[in-house]
Amino acid sequence: MRNDDFPKARILVLGWEGGGNVPPILAVIRALAARGHDLRFIGDDCLLAEARGAGARAQAWRRAPNRPDRSASSCFVREWEQPDALAGVRAWARTIFLGPAELYAMDVVDAAREEPTDLVIGADLLFGGMIAAEALGLPLALLSPNVSIVPQPGHPPFGPGFTPATNEAERQRDREAGAMVEQMFDGFLPQINAARARFGLSPLPRTLDQFRADRLLLATSGAFDFPVSRLPDHVRYVGPILEQPSWVSRSTPVAPGDRPLALVSFSTTYQKQEAALEATLDALATLSMRGIVTLGKALAGHEMTAPPNVEIRDGASHDDILPHAACVVTHGGHGTTLRALAAGVPVLVLPMGRDQNDNAARVDYHRLGLRLPPTASAEEIARALRRLVEEPHFVRNAKRFAQTIAAEGGGAERCADEIEGLIRAPFLRHAVGM
Incomplete structure (x- = not known):
């Protein structure tokens, strides 16, 4: 809900063109802008017009990968050429999520220093944004447009599509798959620690120690996710944000018919x-x-x-x-x-x-x-x-x-509520473990 008495914040929002991750962040920008907050967006060239339309001032990545359009030829990763799902994730990690972390961090730090900034809304896969927020000492809300990439307590590892373990063999399966995923992430630890060193931050023993946020906002339904006995304090389900992509057009009416x-x-x-x-x-x-x-x-x-x-x-x-x-x-x-x-x-x-x-x-x-x-x-x-x-x-x-x-309700307005709660509250950084 809009609160006209709420102090207005200067918020830097990070984005990249990954398909389904775009409409939720635009919806959140729109919700926060309607409440009077000052939004700046930094992202790919192909997103800037939409970010401006949602209510943010927008600028492009300068050093980090920058997608000019949404054509198949401009896609950062040809994942369909990868031999398996883990190789596909590794390709994305090398190209966007982890490999260029220092470039993303430099762009975010520069943007935050160009104008006063109170808070960063980061993407759950841009580790460079996490490094930048830490280096700047700014509170960080990570928006996940799907289930958490870092499993919540009792959940199987992200990626293979497992359901929760029900016996020891399945629990061993989860441990082995989780170790493979962790090994993949740690293959990029030198790049993460190089980015941290540039900003005077101490090195980390594992890549996923960088997955830190004051709030992890999961834009999904808690009922859709697997059961969890207790969420970590910084994790919130905010409900699915089902804004339609900007290129969607109103449909021709569906003709009536007897067949399903x-x-x-x-x-x-x-x-x-x-x-x-x-x-x-x-x-x-x-x-x-x-x-x-x-x-x-x-x-x-x-x-x-x-x-x-x-x-x-x-x-x-x-x-x-x-x-x-x-x-x-x-x-x-x-x-x-x-x-x-x-x-x-x-x-x-x-x-x-x-x-x-x-x-x-x-x-x-x-x-x-x-x-x-x-x-x-x-x-x-x-x-x-x-x-x-x-x-x-x-x-x-x-x-x-x-x-x-x-x-359950929720969506962009609940996400905005959580971000305003973070602005209001004393800031205490948490780490998400795997």
Whole structure:
């Protein structure tokens, strides 16, 4: 809620073009600007106009990687060429998250010193921003646009898409996977400590010791995440922030029909998803269903042949289609998945990397849909779609979950409340451990 008596803060917001991470940070900028705070944004060139439209003054990264546009050719990492999910994470870490940490830190420190700055809102994957906030002695709120990349107590490691361990073999599995992830992070410890040394900070024994914040704001539903007995004091679930991307257009109305409708959406950014999309089209061709495929920026203009029962739309609003949908077929990005579930629609997830395996695991755990590998055949997809439509517990669970999300509330306004609480409170820095 807006509080006109609240002292106005000078806030520096960090951003980078990663697809689904962008709409939440723009929504938070908009919420804080509406409360009268002075927002400055530093990010990729392709984000600056949107940040200004949300209410921030904006400047580009000067030394750090800077994406000029959202084309597939400008993507920092060709993750679809990596041999496995961990290699994909390592490629992102080398290119954005950890490798150029010193460059990001230098840009943030320069920006904060150019004008008075009271607080930094960082991205949960830009370790250079964390180093800069520490070096400047500024309070730091990290915004995570999905489940936490650092597991909360009792959760499996982030990445492989495990559900919580129920026996000793699974607990050993988690320990081994967690050690692999930690080893990957520690491969970049020299870069982290070099960045820290530039600003007179002492070296760290492990990379994940740098994952420090006064607040870690998880823009997801606590009910969607795995159960946790107690959250660390600095961690807050603020609810999913389901702002639509700026390029989304209002949709042509969905024509009425007797057959169930499947909404198909495979990522805002390019992940070589053509094969999964073609298999889904082939599956729908065999079913007594209708389909609407939204291509988004990743595949806008892509030539494909759709069966007569499927319509293809560029940049269509999911909010306009979901009230008519019986199920959603998706890569499992957090925004697409939570938007479907908030509408009470079960999902079929074909995860392709990033946070998608972990979102699929939560869909599976809560029985809100099904998951298949991204290489699933048309026959496997068709069987899964029949189950989602014909087995009533999927719809029942999804509708119940939608009520839970609505009852939790939250979103950009709750995130703004937490940030104002951080501005108001004495600042005490915490470390997030793995």
